[in-house]
Amino acid sequence: EQKVGGNSERKKSNASRKSSKCSPTKGGIHENANSSVEQYFKYYSKLSNQQNMLQDSIRTGHYYQGIVNNKIDFKDKVVMDIGAGSGILSLFAAMAGAKKVYAVEASNVALAAKALAAANSYSHIIEVIFDKLEDIDRKELEGNVDVLVSEPLGTMLFNERMLETYIIARDKYLKPQGKMFPSSANFFVAPFYDEVLFKEQLNKVSFWNSTNFYGLNLICLKEQAKKEKFAQPIIETYDPNTHLAKEIKRVVDFTKITMEELQNIHYDFTFDINTVGIMHGVGTWFEAIFEGTQSYIVLPTGPKNSPTHWYQMRFLLQQPIAVNPGQQVDGVLDMKVNQQQTYDVDFSFKLKGTNIEAKNSYDMKDPEYRGYYNSMQPQQNYNTTYPQSNLYYNWPQSGTIQIVQREEQQQKNSTANTFDYQIFYYSYSKKLETER
Numbered sequence: 429e430q431k432v433g434g435n436s437e438r439k440k441s442n443a444s445r446k447s448s449k450c451s452p453t454k455g456g457i458h459e460n461a462n463s464s465v466e467q468y469f470k471y472y473s474k475l476s477n478q479q480n481m482l483q484d485s486i487r488t489g490h491y492y493q494g495i496v497n498n499k500i501d502f503k504d505k506v507v508m509d510i511g512a513g514s515g516i517l518s519l520f521a522a523m524a525g526a527k528k529v530y531a532v533e534a535s536n537v538a539l540a541a542k543a544l545a546a547a548n549s550y551s552h553i554i555e556v557i558f559d560k561l562e563d564i565d566r567k568e569l570e571g572n573v574d575v576l577v578s579e580p581l582g583t584m585l586f587n588e589r590m591l592e593t594y595i596i597a598r599d600k601y602l603k604p605q606g607k608m609f610p611s612s613a614n615f616f617v618a619p620f621y622d623e624v625l626f627k628e629q630l631n632k633v634s635f636w637n638s639t640n641f642y643g644l645n646l647i648c649l650k651e652q653a654k655k656e657k658f659a660q661p662i663i664e665t666y667d668p669n670t671h672l673a674k675e676i677k678r679v680v681d682f683t684k685i686t687m688e689e690l691q692n693i694h695y696d697f698t699f700d701i702n703t704v705g706i707m708h709g710v711g712t713w714f715e716a717i718f719e720g721t722q723s724y725i726v727l728p729t730g731p732k733n734s735p736t737h738w739y740q741m742r743f744l745l746q747q748p749i750a751v752n753p754g755q756q757v758d759g760v761l762d763m764k765v766n767q768q769q770t771y772d773v774d775f776s777f778k779l780k781g782t783n784i785e786a787k788n789s790y791d792m793k794d795p796e797y798r799g800y801y802n803s804m805q806p807q808q809n810y811n812t813t814y815p816q817s818n819l820y821y822n823w824p825q826s827g828t829i830q831i832v833q834r835e836e837q838q839q840k841n842s843t844a845n846t847f848d849y850q851i852f853y854y855s856y857s858k859k860l861e862t863e864r
Contacts, residue, residue, distance in 0.1 A: 490727035498720025505574035515541030618675035673699035
């Protein structure tokens, strides 16, 4: 593993914000293009999008347990909820015994947070601050806070760059020895084979093979179309049985990670291949950790777990790599922040002991959503504690049906394309043998 280290809503005028603003901090919401920021807050101001997150019972239920099952960390404490949205986490903190909760929300859904606090008789505890965290005047707070709560987790963990705002809140407003919920996350990456997905993406650009499109030849644009298609990350749930090696884990410690480390993320890893197949790409996911005094809660989003609104994020290679059990594939992930509230992502791989390499760049702002997620899952009863082991491998029927269908489709395709697959694998095997 590697470690990296009386209620009122308040909206300041531009003049007062300018005068009260702290010295500029590298990272955070102001490092992004205004158009991206405006679209971001517009999206999260919609109650339909808040509903999508709230009805993710895996997400909301684990946050509930992480907070309410650690009442000793909240009892009579001052709490800040960063990016509070509709204020549900603020309400959980109040239910856990917090004496004061600052619900910081920059979008118009802050009004909904205020309404929910009043409707549930928590207006005397929850104070909605209608502003960006980066722009808060310290005078609005009665000193630093004991606890931070937030849901800063994007697809692939890092997308949307909300973690930066969480870290700014830690550095500016959290007391020494204060608690963070979540306190850390585990980021995972694993190689997979998926011939169905690979050929499906190729078929989507087959239009550009046209040599007689109304008498015109389009084929000169084929490679550009293919490059653009394979630059799209795939967001969906998928079958973990397609993994070619055990996943690699990297720990992201929110209590220690620096802003500089979030600007340029670099991970090296080596996959120990345990299955014969074609490495079509890698899948990524995360789990969030709520390390409280009374309870340790893990929020999982991986392919072996119940589907969530985060799904998993997969990255396809234009040139897959054939692999055998016992071989190793060295990989490098480089992520650099951009002004679109995400990262420029580069993956590169090398089959150890050979000259076989593959790499690709990805546009995180233009993913392809393929997954099916049923936000109308039956709500579990989170008023009672259940064994932690039940947090894992609890697949709902809809997810199971989807995976079975994918497996059946892969079996049909693998039967139909066995000859092509063997030639592809044989060519790599002979190349490997020659080089050795």
